[in-house]
Amino acid sequence: MKPRVRFAPSPTGYLHIGGARTALFNWLYARHMGGTFVLRIEDTDAARNSQEAVDVILNGLRWLGLDWDEGPLTGDATGPGKGDRGPYFQSQRRANYLNRIEGLLSRNLAYEHEGAVKFRMTREPILIPDLVVGDVLRPLTDREELDPDFVILRSDGQPVFHLVNVIDDLEMDITHVIRGEDHLSNTAKHIALFKAFGVKPPHYAHIPLILNGDGSKMSKRDKGASLMTYLDDGFLPEAVINYLCLLGWSPKDNLEKISRTDVVERFDLPQILRHNARFDYEKLLWLQGEYARELTDDRFYELAVHAFAKAGIDTNKFPLHYVKAALDTCKGKFKLFNELPAYAGFYFRDYLTYEPEAAKKAFVPENRPRLEKLRDAFGKLPAFDAASIETALKTTATDLGVKVGVLIHPTRLAATGNPHGPSLYHLLEVLGKEKSVARIEKALSQIPL
RNA sequence: GACCCUAUGGUCUAGCGGUUAGGACAUCUCCCUUUCACGGAGAUAGCCCGGGUUCGAUUCCCGGUAGGGUCGCCA
Numbered sequence: 001m002k003p004r005v006r007f008a009p010s011p012t013g014y015l016h017i018g019g020a021r022t023a024l025f026n027w028l029y030a031r032h033m034g035g036t037f038v039l040r041i042e043d044t045d046a047a048r049n050s051q052e053a054v055d056v057i058l059n060g061l062r063w064l065g066l067d068w069d070e071g072p073l074t075g076d077a078t079g080p081g082k083g084d085r086g087p088y089f090q091s092q093r094r095a096n097y098l099n100r101i102e103g104l105l106s107r108n109l110a111y112e113h114e115g116a117v118k119f120r121m122t123r124e125p126i127l128i129p130d131l132v133v134g135d136v137l138r139p140l141t142d143r144e145e146l147d148p149d150f151v152i153l154r155s156d157g158q159p160v161f162h163l164v165n166v167i168d169d170l171e172m173d174i175t176h177v178i179r180g181e182d183h184l185s186n187t188a189k190h191i192a193l194f195k196a197f198g199v200k201p202p203h204y205a206h207i208p209l210i211l212n213g214d215g216s217k218m219s220k221r222d223k224g225a226s227l228m229t230y231l232d233d234g235f236l237p238e239a240v241i242n243y244l245c246l247l248g249w250s251p252k253d254n255l256e257k258i259s260r261t262d263v264v265e266r267f268d269l270p271q272i273l274r275h276n277a278r279f280d281y282e283k284l285l286w287l288q289g290e291y292a293r294e295l296t297d298d299r300f301y302e303l304a305v306h307a308f309a310k311a312g313i314d315t316n317k318f319p320l321h322y323v324k325a326a327l328d329t330c331k332g333k334f335k336l337f338n339e340l341p342a343y344a345g346f347y348f349r350d351y352l353t354y355e356p357e358a359a360k361k362a363f364v365p366e367n368r369p370r371l372e373k374l375r376d377a378f379g380k381l382p383a384f385d386a387a388s389i390e391t392a393l394k395t396t397a398t399d400l401g402v403k404v405g406v407l408i409h410p411t412r413l414a415a416t417g418n419p420h421g422p423s424l425y426h427l428l429e430v431l432g433k434e435k436s437v438a439r440i441e442k443a444l445s446q447i448p449l
Numbered sequence: 450g451a452c453c454c455u456a457u458g459g460u461c462u463a464g465c466g467g468u469u470a471g472g473a474c475a476u477c478u479c480c481c482u483u484u485c486a487c488g489g490a491g492a493u494a495g496c497c498c499g500g501g502u503u504c505g506a507u508u509c510c511c512g513g514u515a516g517g518g519u520c521g522c523c524a
Contacts, residue, residue: 010524042524116522133454141520142451154522161524185453185519206454209517213460217517243461246473250462254472273462275455276517283461283474293487333486343485393483408483420485 003035003175007061007068008165010042011053015060015227017279018180018210018218021244025207026178027066028245028267038083038172039071043091044164051075060227064237065260070172085172090164097159100167100197101152109196115155119163119193121148126188131176131205131269138188150189162186166193169202178205178269181276205269208248208276215278224279234307234337236295239288247277257290285335293332301327303337311341313348322347325430329422343421347430352417352439354446362410363447370400371414371447374407375440384433386425393425414443 007023009015030037039061041054054075061068070083077089087093101117104110110119125139140148152163169177184206194201212218218225230240238260245263246256249272255262295303304327308315315323326347334343346352354363377392378384393411397404412424415436421427428436 008524012524045523114522118522128453136453138453138519140452143520145451151522156522158522160522165524180518181454182518183524188453188519208455211517215516246461248461252463254463256461256473273455277462278460280460280474286474289486335486390483405483412484418484422485424483 001175003030003033004038004173005030005035005176005178006038006040006169006172006174007066008040008042008168009057010045011050011057013050013053013056014220015057016218016220016225017227017230017244020060020064020227020240021210021247022178022180022207023061023066024064024241024244025249025267025272027068028264029176029178029269030069031264032267035175036069037067038085038174039068039088040168040172041072041077041089042161042164043077043089044158044161051077056228060231063231064227064241090168093164093168094159096171097153097164097167101159101163104152104196107196110152113149113151116151117153118149119152119189119196121150121189122192123148126191128184128187128191128204130184130187131203132272133181133184133206133274136184138185152193162189163193166190166197170194170197170199174202176203176205176269178207181206181208205272207272208274210247211276211278213278213281218279224281232338234303234339235284235288236291236303239284239291242287242291243284246283247279248273257287289335292335292337295331297324300331304330304340307337307340308345308348310338311345313341313345315348318348322430326427329426329430333422343418346416346418346421347427352442354413354417354443355419358409358413358419359446362413363443365448367406367410368444368447368449370396370402370407371410371440371444373400374411375437375444378428378433378437378440381433384429384436386423386429389428390425410443411440414440 005026007019007026009019009023027037029035041057043054052075054072054077058072058075070081070085071088072081073079077087077091081088101110104119105112105117108120110117112118121144123140125137128136128138130136150162151160153159168174187204187206191201210218212222212224220226223229227240231237241260242258245258245267249267251258251263251266252271301324305315305323318326326344330340330344334340374393374396377396378389381388381392393407394404397407400406408424409419411428412421413419415424415428415431431439
């Protein structure tokens, strides 16, 4: 029998990076086994839920490329879904829950208490067989000893998480529950409920949690806790996916950069690690650089243009060949797309602000005659291509008796405003003779006499 | 407080009853180079502590410590 797994987030308005990894592991397992990946929205808390909050989840999963075989098609809880075990919003499944509760009440497995309904929890320790952790024997805690029974239907008429989660897993024929380790202890309750419904519980696989870089627990407030911050910062989904795969799972053969299809081929539950992992932003950045460098031109242009637009720079005002030529000088030189406007905005702006520290060093009186001579040399060039520019600059340096760096650094600053950037000769070629000379001219006006 | 899970360099990890404990990120040095990035060469750095089992434990067992989780009419 092919496994059926599910990702069952609650729409709170954001998608936790740990939740994204849970979704990823479920998706990987389904794809590896040829099973079914179900997306179910646990929106029982009506006051807190909204279509926008659901969209955050759907968009996050889509961005990562984690497609679901069954689940909602839109954020509308009453809207259409795909799959034959729907609806896939818990808010639409209320009748099922009430029926199940009736059943438990009639068999005296649950009872009313102060307007709520409580489940008669077994007093015996419960064995939780876990595919990652192994067999876990979970006895009652001291507080639970006092009152082991727990509420399954609130006095306001809302069924609680433990109940609806179990009922849906049961009715959706979920075979493997892959979820965060924070649910491990609660699994005893879930197993007891499955037994009360006369059904064998699914297989469980509890995966370790993701912690902050300093080892503290990652809460909503922590930077980087939300998946969308990575999208907003200009990360590539393939980099995020790759990194997430490496957190708590290992291909075991020293592979670091590994494609999604290779992971699908290798992924299995026993390889999941048992201990929590700290989120290493630097390593994610490294992977980002790896993937950014091998982007196809078309995708690179698209992401770059979008990044500029987000920063208020409309590249559509420039000829397409100019935009492409400008972007070509940047590819592989930066990592995050939201860094691009600062890195290469000079191509699309007329007024530059010079980086103060660099300007202090470069725009000094002794550089005035040097830049003047270089400006004249550039002005006389018949063809303003990178090779000619390089030759002209080197010849000028030789004539002046200085190292090329003496000319290069002030020229770069004059042309871009920054001490760092794309290859100088290539960026000047893209800017063209007129702009290049004009920018040197402008820089000369900055130099004190 | 009780219960549960976990423990290899700073971080992610591989590994094993006997290994020069492997890789990656980060850090440092050097090379390449117009800057940055890339690439190349090298360096620093690790088996949480204490018992036990064993000829021999990083590896197996127990205890401690530390981190994380759970014990809600939150999910």
